[in-house]
Amino acid sequence: SSSSSSSKRKVAIVTNQSCIGRKLLTEDSLSSMHSMMKQEIEQQGGYIDSIHVAPDTPENASDRRKPGPGMLLEAMSLHHVEPDNTAMVGDTINDMLAASRAGVGTRILVCTGHGEKRGFELKAKGIQLPLLLRESSGSDDNNGDDAFGIPAEALPCWICADLNAAVDLLCAS
Structure with a gap:
Protein backbone atom coordinates (compact mmCIF):
# COMPACT_ATOMS: atom_id res chain seq x y z
CA SER A 1 0.00 0.00 0.00
CA GLU A 82 -1.28 2.42 24.14
CA PRO A 83 -4.56 1.01 25.48
CA ASP A 84 -6.22 4.45 25.09
CA ASN A 85 -5.41 4.34 21.36
CA THR A 86 -6.70 0.80 20.96
CA ALA A 87 -10.11 -0.48 19.89
CA MET A 88 -11.50 -3.98 20.34
CA VAL A 89 -14.23 -5.22 18.02
CA GLY A 90 -15.77 -8.50 19.12
CA ASP A 91 -18.96 -10.53 19.11
CA THR A 92 -18.96 -11.84 22.69
CA ILE A 93 -19.19 -10.47 26.22
CA ASN A 94 -15.83 -12.19 26.89
CA ASP A 95 -14.30 -10.04 24.12
CA MET A 96 -15.55 -6.89 25.87
CA LEU A 97 -14.38 -8.13 29.30
CA ALA A 98 -10.90 -8.92 27.92
CA ALA A 99 -10.76 -5.43 26.40
CA SER A 100 -11.84 -3.82 29.66
CA ARG A 101 -9.27 -5.83 31.65
CA ALA A 102 -6.53 -4.80 29.19
CA GLY A 103 -7.55 -1.13 29.53
CA VAL A 104 -8.63 -0.88 25.87
CA GLY A 105 -10.15 2.56 25.29
CA THR A 106 -12.79 1.74 22.68
CA ARG A 107 -14.89 -1.41 22.92
CA ILE A 108 -17.34 -2.38 20.17
CA LEU A 109 -19.68 -5.35 20.37
CA VAL A 110 -21.03 -6.46 16.98
CA CYS A 111 -24.37 -8.17 16.38
CA THR A 112 -23.00 -10.88 14.09
CA GLY A 113 -21.54 -14.29 14.91
CA HIS A 114 -22.09 -14.95 18.62
CA GLY A 115 -23.78 -11.52 18.87
CA GLU A 116 -26.52 -12.29 16.35
CA LYS A 117 -29.18 -13.04 18.99
CA ARG A 118 -28.49 -9.69 20.70
CA GLY A 119 -28.90 -7.98 17.33
CA PHE A 120 -32.33 -9.55 16.80
CA GLU A 121 -33.38 -8.58 20.35
CA LEU A 122 -32.32 -4.95 19.88
CA LYS A 123 -34.05 -4.77 16.51
CA ALA A 124 -37.24 -6.22 18.05
CA LYS A 125 -37.11 -3.46 20.69
CA GLY A 126 -36.72 -0.86 17.92
CA ILE A 127 -33.29 0.21 19.15
CA GLN A 128 -31.15 2.05 16.60
CA LEU A 129 -27.48 1.17 16.17
CA PRO A 130 -24.75 2.20 16.71
CA LEU A 131 -25.53 2.61 20.39
CA LEU A 132 -23.13 3.68 23.16
CA LEU A 133 -23.85 1.97 26.48
CA ARG A 134 -22.45 3.62 29.58
CA GLU A 135 -22.70 2.54 33.20
CA SER A 136 -26.14 3.51 34.56
CA SER A 137 -26.90 5.11 31.19
CA GLY A 138 -30.41 6.44 31.58
CA SER A 139 -33.65 4.88 32.70
CA ASP A 140 -34.26 1.72 34.67
CA ASP A 141 -36.59 0.22 32.07
CA ASN A 142 -34.13 -2.59 31.39
CA ASN A 143 -33.43 -3.11 35.09
CA GLY A 144 -32.40 -6.72 35.62
CA ASP A 145 -31.32 -6.80 31.97
CA ASP A 146 -28.00 -5.23 33.05
CA ALA A 147 -27.53 -3.04 29.94
CA PHE A 148 -28.71 -5.67 27.42
CA GLY A 149 -26.84 -8.44 29.20
CA ILE A 150 -23.53 -6.58 29.16
CA PRO A 151 -21.91 -6.50 32.62
CA ALA A 152 -20.92 -3.12 34.09
CA GLU A 153 -17.24 -4.15 33.94
CA ALA A 154 -17.41 -4.16 30.12
CA LEU A 155 -18.88 -0.64 29.90
CA PRO A 156 -18.63 1.80 28.25
CA CYS A 157 -19.23 -0.23 25.12
CA TRP A 158 -20.59 0.52 21.66
CA ILE A 159 -22.99 -1.87 19.98
CA CYS A 160 -22.79 -1.94 16.17
CA ALA A 161 -24.70 -4.02 13.64
CA ASP A 162 -21.60 -5.63 12.11
CA LEU A 163 -17.89 -5.26 11.38
CA ASN A 164 -18.48 -2.72 8.58
CA ALA A 165 -20.48 -0.51 10.96
CA ALA A 166 -17.74 -0.86 13.60
CA VAL A 167 -15.06 0.18 11.08
CA ASP A 168 -17.23 3.15 10.00
CA LEU A 169 -17.55 4.20 13.65
CA LEU A 170 -13.78 3.90 14.20
CA CYS A 171 -12.95 5.82 11.02
CA ALA A 172 -15.36 8.61 12.00
CA SER A 173 -13.63 9.10 15.35
Whole structure:
Protein backbone atom coordinates (compact mmCIF):
# COMPACT_ATOMS: atom_id res chain seq x y z
CA SER A 1 0.00 0.00 0.00
CA SER A 2 1.06 3.60 -0.46
CA SER A 3 0.86 4.54 3.23
CA SER A 4 3.84 3.74 5.39
CA SER A 5 3.30 0.86 7.76
CA SER A 6 3.99 3.10 10.77
CA SER A 7 1.17 5.54 9.96
CA LYS A 8 -1.57 3.03 9.28
CA ARG A 9 -3.72 1.52 12.00
CA LYS A 10 -2.47 -1.80 13.31
CA VAL A 11 -4.93 -4.67 13.01
CA ALA A 12 -4.55 -7.70 15.25
CA ILE A 13 -6.84 -10.69 15.65
CA VAL A 14 -7.09 -12.21 19.13
CA THR A 15 -8.90 -15.53 19.10
CA ASN A 16 -9.73 -18.28 21.57
CA GLN A 17 -9.24 -21.64 19.83
CA SER A 18 -9.92 -24.39 22.37
CA CYS A 19 -10.22 -26.78 19.39
CA ILE A 20 -6.41 -26.95 19.53
CA GLY A 21 -6.35 -27.64 23.27
CA ARG A 22 -8.98 -30.32 22.72
CA LYS A 23 -6.91 -31.82 19.85
CA LEU A 24 -9.77 -31.33 17.36
CA LEU A 25 -7.52 -29.23 15.12
CA THR A 26 -3.75 -28.93 14.74
CA GLU A 27 -1.90 -25.63 14.99
CA ASP A 28 -0.80 -26.15 11.36
CA SER A 29 -4.42 -26.50 10.18
CA LEU A 30 -5.42 -23.35 12.05
CA SER A 31 -2.40 -21.53 10.63
CA SER A 32 -3.47 -22.53 7.08
CA MET A 33 -6.98 -21.21 7.74
CA HIS A 34 -5.54 -17.94 9.04
CA SER A 35 -3.34 -17.64 5.92
CA MET A 36 -6.38 -18.09 3.68
CA MET A 37 -8.34 -15.56 5.73
CA LYS A 38 -5.50 -13.00 5.49
CA GLN A 39 -5.32 -13.55 1.73
CA GLU A 40 -9.10 -12.99 1.37
CA ILE A 41 -8.90 -9.84 3.48
CA GLU A 42 -5.96 -8.52 1.44
CA GLN A 43 -7.84 -9.20 -1.82
CA GLN A 44 -10.60 -6.95 -0.44
CA GLY A 45 -8.10 -4.19 0.35
CA GLY A 46 -7.72 -4.91 4.07
CA TYR A 47 -4.83 -6.21 6.11
CA ILE A 48 -4.03 -8.09 9.32
CA ASP A 49 -0.78 -7.24 11.11
CA SER A 50 -0.82 -10.12 13.60
CA ILE A 51 -2.91 -13.02 14.84
CA HIS A 52 -2.80 -14.09 18.49
CA VAL A 53 -4.24 -17.48 19.44
CA ALA A 54 -5.12 -18.86 22.87
CA PRO A 55 -5.28 -22.65 22.38
CA ASP A 56 -6.31 -23.34 25.99
CA THR A 57 -9.61 -24.94 26.92
CA PRO A 58 -11.92 -22.99 29.25
CA GLU A 59 -11.22 -25.59 31.97
CA ASN A 60 -7.48 -24.99 31.64
CA ALA A 61 -7.42 -21.29 30.78
CA SER A 62 -4.38 -19.05 31.04
CA ASP A 63 -4.75 -15.25 31.21
CA ARG A 64 -4.24 -15.20 27.42
CA ARG A 65 -7.64 -16.82 26.92
CA LYS A 66 -10.42 -14.23 26.75
CA PRO A 67 -11.92 -12.89 29.02
CA GLY A 68 -8.32 -12.69 30.27
CA PRO A 69 -6.41 -9.67 28.91
CA GLY A 70 -3.24 -11.55 27.87
CA MET A 71 -3.58 -11.65 24.09
CA LEU A 72 -4.66 -7.99 23.94
CA LEU A 73 -1.73 -6.90 26.10
CA GLU A 74 0.56 -8.99 23.85
CA ALA A 75 -0.83 -7.36 20.67
CA MET A 76 -0.57 -3.82 22.10
CA SER A 77 3.02 -4.48 23.17
CA LEU A 78 3.98 -5.98 19.79
CA HIS A 79 2.56 -3.00 17.88
CA HIS A 80 3.69 -0.36 20.40
CA VAL A 81 0.19 1.06 20.93
CA GLU A 82 -1.28 2.42 24.14
CA PRO A 83 -4.56 1.01 25.48
CA ASP A 84 -6.22 4.45 25.09
CA ASN A 85 -5.41 4.34 21.36
CA THR A 86 -6.70 0.80 20.96
CA ALA A 87 -10.11 -0.48 19.89
CA MET A 88 -11.50 -3.98 20.34
CA VAL A 89 -14.23 -5.22 18.02
CA GLY A 90 -15.77 -8.50 19.12
CA ASP A 91 -18.96 -10.53 19.11
CA THR A 92 -18.96 -11.84 22.69
CA ILE A 93 -19.19 -10.47 26.22
CA ASN A 94 -15.83 -12.19 26.89
CA ASP A 95 -14.30 -10.04 24.12
CA MET A 96 -15.55 -6.89 25.87
CA LEU A 97 -14.38 -8.13 29.30
CA ALA A 98 -10.90 -8.92 27.92
CA ALA A 99 -10.76 -5.43 26.40
CA SER A 100 -11.84 -3.82 29.66
CA ARG A 101 -9.27 -5.83 31.65
CA ALA A 102 -6.53 -4.80 29.19
CA GLY A 103 -7.55 -1.13 29.53
CA VAL A 104 -8.63 -0.88 25.87
CA GLY A 105 -10.15 2.56 25.29
CA THR A 106 -12.79 1.74 22.68
CA ARG A 107 -14.89 -1.41 22.92
CA ILE A 108 -17.34 -2.38 20.17
CA LEU A 109 -19.68 -5.35 20.37
CA VAL A 110 -21.03 -6.46 16.98
CA CYS A 111 -24.37 -8.17 16.38
CA THR A 112 -23.00 -10.88 14.09
CA GLY A 113 -21.54 -14.29 14.91
CA HIS A 114 -22.09 -14.95 18.62
CA GLY A 115 -23.78 -11.52 18.87
CA GLU A 116 -26.52 -12.29 16.35
CA LYS A 117 -29.18 -13.04 18.99
CA ARG A 118 -28.49 -9.69 20.70
CA GLY A 119 -28.90 -7.98 17.33
CA PHE A 120 -32.33 -9.55 16.80
CA GLU A 121 -33.38 -8.58 20.35
CA LEU A 122 -32.32 -4.95 19.88
CA LYS A 123 -34.05 -4.77 16.51
CA ALA A 124 -37.24 -6.22 18.05
CA LYS A 125 -37.11 -3.46 20.69
CA GLY A 126 -36.72 -0.86 17.92
CA ILE A 127 -33.29 0.21 19.15
CA GLN A 128 -31.15 2.05 16.60
CA LEU A 129 -27.48 1.17 16.17
CA PRO A 130 -24.75 2.20 16.71
CA LEU A 131 -25.53 2.61 20.39
CA LEU A 132 -23.13 3.68 23.16
CA LEU A 133 -23.85 1.97 26.48
CA ARG A 134 -22.45 3.62 29.58
CA GLU A 135 -22.70 2.54 33.20
CA SER A 136 -26.14 3.51 34.56
CA SER A 137 -26.90 5.11 31.19
CA GLY A 138 -30.41 6.44 31.58
CA SER A 139 -33.65 4.88 32.70
CA ASP A 140 -34.26 1.72 34.67
CA ASP A 141 -36.59 0.22 32.07
CA ASN A 142 -34.13 -2.59 31.39
CA ASN A 143 -33.43 -3.11 35.09
CA GLY A 144 -32.40 -6.72 35.62
CA ASP A 145 -31.32 -6.80 31.97
CA ASP A 146 -28.00 -5.23 33.05
CA ALA A 147 -27.53 -3.04 29.94
CA PHE A 148 -28.71 -5.67 27.42
CA GLY A 149 -26.84 -8.44 29.20
CA ILE A 150 -23.53 -6.58 29.16
CA PRO A 151 -21.91 -6.50 32.62
CA ALA A 152 -20.92 -3.12 34.09
CA GLU A 153 -17.24 -4.15 33.94
CA ALA A 154 -17.41 -4.16 30.12
CA LEU A 155 -18.88 -0.64 29.90
CA PRO A 156 -18.63 1.80 28.25
CA CYS A 157 -19.23 -0.23 25.12
CA TRP A 158 -20.59 0.52 21.66
CA ILE A 159 -22.99 -1.87 19.98
CA CYS A 160 -22.79 -1.94 16.17
CA ALA A 161 -24.70 -4.02 13.64
CA ASP A 162 -21.60 -5.63 12.11
CA LEU A 163 -17.89 -5.26 11.38
CA ASN A 164 -18.48 -2.72 8.58
CA ALA A 165 -20.48 -0.51 10.96
CA ALA A 166 -17.74 -0.86 13.60
CA VAL A 167 -15.06 0.18 11.08
CA ASP A 168 -17.23 3.15 10.00
CA LEU A 169 -17.55 4.20 13.65
CA LEU A 170 -13.78 3.90 14.20
CA CYS A 171 -12.95 5.82 11.02
CA ALA A 172 -15.36 8.61 12.00
CA SER A 173 -13.63 9.10 15.35
